[in-house]
Each structure stands twice: as C-alpha cells, then as structure tokens.
Amino acid sequence: MYKTQRRIALVIINFIAALVFIIIAVNLAPQTKLTDYKTYSNLFPIAVTGLLFAILLFTSLTIFENARGRIEKHSMETGATAYLTKFIEKLRFCYSLEDLTTAVSEILELEADCSVLYIDRNANYVLYNSPNRIVNSPKVLTKLEQNYGSEWHDPINFLGENLGLVTHRRKARGFFFASDGEHFYVFNRYTYLFDSEIYEKMYEEFVRFQNRSRIISSLSEISELSTEWQQLADAQISFLPKKLPEIKNLKLGAYFRPLINVSGDYYTVLPIDENKTLLMLGDVSGKGLAAALVMGLVMNTVKIKENKEDLVGMIISVDAAIKGMHLQDKYTVLFIGIVDTEKMKITYVNASMSDPIIVTRSPEGYRIKSLSSNCSVVGIIPIEPGDVQVSEQRLFSGDLIMMASDGVSEVMNEDKVELGDTELFTNTIKASASKAPQEFVNDIVNLVMSYNADTRLHDDLTMLVAKVER
Known part of the structure; x- marks a missing residue:
C-alpha cells in the first residue's frame, strides 16, 4: 500500500x-x-x-x-500495520529477553492478537512462546524445526496455512525472521493486511535488539565476574596481616601489590612468644585463581599448625596440602624463619626463594649476607623430612632482614637489565639499611618503580622487612 x-x-x-x-x-x-x-x-x-x-x-x-x-x-x-509500528518503537528500548517478552505480551499478543515463538536454533531452545495452543503444539514445533533448521539464513520469510513458505503475502498467515541462528515467529490470520514496508523495518530493529542484548549480557557477565574476582581479592587480602604486630625488639615493614586483583604472593608475621617471631614470605607459581587458592591454603596451613617452631613439619604440611589439591603444575617457593631476639639468631628454611638477605653493619659499612636456599620448591616434587634442611644465622642489633618476591629483583629497565643484577640495587639497600623498616621498604618500592621507567609491571611485588633492635 x-x-x-x-x-x-x-x-x-x-x-x-x-x-x-x-x-x-x-x-x-x-x-x-x-x-x-x-x-x-x-x-x-x-x-x-x-x-x-x-x-x-x-x-x-x-x-x-x-x-x-x-x-x-x-x-x-494506521490500520493493522500500526500494531507492528508500535512494537518496533517498543523494541528500540528493549535490552534483554525480559524486555522483549514484555513488548510482545503488551502489543503483539494483547493488541494485535498475534502468537509469538522465539527459538534459539543453535541450541534448539525455546526462548519464548505465547501461552496458546498454536505455538505450544509439539507438532508445530517439530514441523518448524524440520522446515527451518539452524542453517536457515533467509532473513524475512512468510508462512502459509501448513507452515510452508509462501511468496504472496495475501496467502500468508504469519512470518518469521532468521538472524544469527535465532528465529522469531509471528502468527496472525490477517498478516496480509500489514504493509510490506514494515517487515524490513521490523527485521532491522530485531537485529539491533539482538546485538544490544548480547552486549548487555556480556557486560553483565563481566560485571558479575569482576565482582566475584573482587570478592576473591578481598578474601585473599584477609589472609594477610591487616596490621603488622608490635613486637618487642623487632620492628616490621611490609609492601604488597598484586599484578592483577588476585595474587600468588603472600606473607605473614606470627609471634610465638615474647622473644620468638615467625616470619614467612612466599610466591605461588602462576597467576590468577589457582595461585590465589594455593596461597590461601598455605597461609591457613601455617596458621593452624600448633608447633610453629617445627619448621620441617611446617614445610611437610604445606607440601601435603598443595599436593592434596591436585592442581597441575602448582607449587610454591617460600622463606620461613624464626627470629629469636633473646638468643639473637634466625632459624630458617629457604625453599628456593632467591632474595632473602640480612643487611648487617660492619666497620667498613653495611654488608649483605644471603640466606641461601636449603630446600626444593614445595608442592610438586616428592619431599621427605630428611630433604628439608634447617639453617641458622647469627643476628646483631641493627640487623635488617629483607624478604621479597622475585617481582622486586627481576623488574627490568628499558635495556632489559634486571634490577637485582645492578649495583644500584645493592647500593640502595645499603644506603637505606639504617632507616626504619617501613621507610626502607618505601625506598625499595620507589627504586622499583623508577627503574621500571613507568612501564607495565610483569609480576606481583611483595616485601617483608624486619629489623632487630636491642
């Protein structure tokens, strides 16, 4: 017309x-x-x-x-076409399947006396069907599936009395749109009264609705996933000390910066008695959810262990806990030590951590002593109690114990030179060793950020520093 x-x-x-x-x-x-x-x-x-x-x-x-x-x-x-025009106007503001079904119910069903069937042919799943016998009949559903499968790509189609295609709209008793594997059927006895121009407009708006709803759905999933990740990050941070404890003769400083919202790095400080304090810092292999789960498991295992002076038993328990999770290729490196400020010593197990050091004062200036590895990585290879060696190092008043994840020493400059291989790193450690632990930590963090030349970091940054003061 x-x-x-x-x-x-x-x-x-x-x-x-x-x-x-x-x-x-x-x-x-x-x-x-x-x-x-x-x-x-x-x-x-x-x-x-x-x-x-x-x-x-x-x-x-x-x-x-x-x-x-x-x-x-x-x-x-005007006329019958006005119903479809009104539906198109409503469809322009539909952003979800719920919005679409509301528009269908209010306009196509109640006003235009149409029956609607919306099917995802890829999954062969009915997304919506009007509450009447036409679109709820198993015979109708079966015939439509046989005639117009998921491979059907003709966008606008007219249906006759027997659900077959008709070329003359005068004989049509319905129509359907096919777009991206989804079919939108509209059945109506007076389909021939709809102006031919309306179908193209309605189809274009239907495609726009599909795109909008998928974008909104994706954004919702991202939002939900982001919320879940944030909840996981909050739970992970709850394992870390909210505030470093105040300990007699031992001052503390710490820094924790995950590369993403969850991390495989961890640290803790657990006072054992008036003179003994357990220090631990570690790094789980990999990133993301699995690393965060292992991190939480390690922290909890150490926390609930009754005899915290049994470092060998601690390592064996952590090893068993990680292996019990059956996560492929997940392990941890860690340093765990007990500082005794009465006997002035540190007893420790270094399970392949590369950076634990003691910075001690000497007549020639500050010297750096390494707390060398004496145990393999934990959680992936067989470990027996005899494989875990406990070492001991004497401490002096003013000694600073630095534990850091490899994200600190392995940060690179523009020339791909790692910070830990430079004299700049060593000199900064010595120059800041006289400061309070948190000030020392801040100096190292500033060095890392400046050395990285403000480019993107590639690993988590975690440090725990203790200073003996007697």
Missing part, C-alpha cells in the same frame, strides 16, 4: 510540474524571429525557462518528499 501510494503521488506531482513548465515555456516563447542573428533577445526567455525548470524540479521534489513522509506516516501508523 505504501509503495503504491508513493508511486501515485510521484506521478501526479511530476505530471503537474511538467504541465506548468509547458504552459510557462509556451507563453514565454520569443516573439523575435530566430533568424535574426543580430539580436540576443531570444536568450532571455530561454534562460527564464531553464531557471523555471530548475525551480519546478526542486519544488516538485520537495512536495514529493513531504507527501512521501505523510504517506509513510499514514501507512505505518
């Missing part, structure tokens, strides 16, 4: 414009003889005629566009 009315309007407007042009051209025909080559008076009516033609052409096009708009508005917003 809309196309027919548009053609009729175009013919009438063009006919009137042509008639007006002919009348004006005849009346303005030059009175002078065309054989009079000495006068140019015949150019005036020709120029006027050309100008009038351009004006009439512009006017007729303007009139046609206005008429077309009114015709389209009348065709789309």
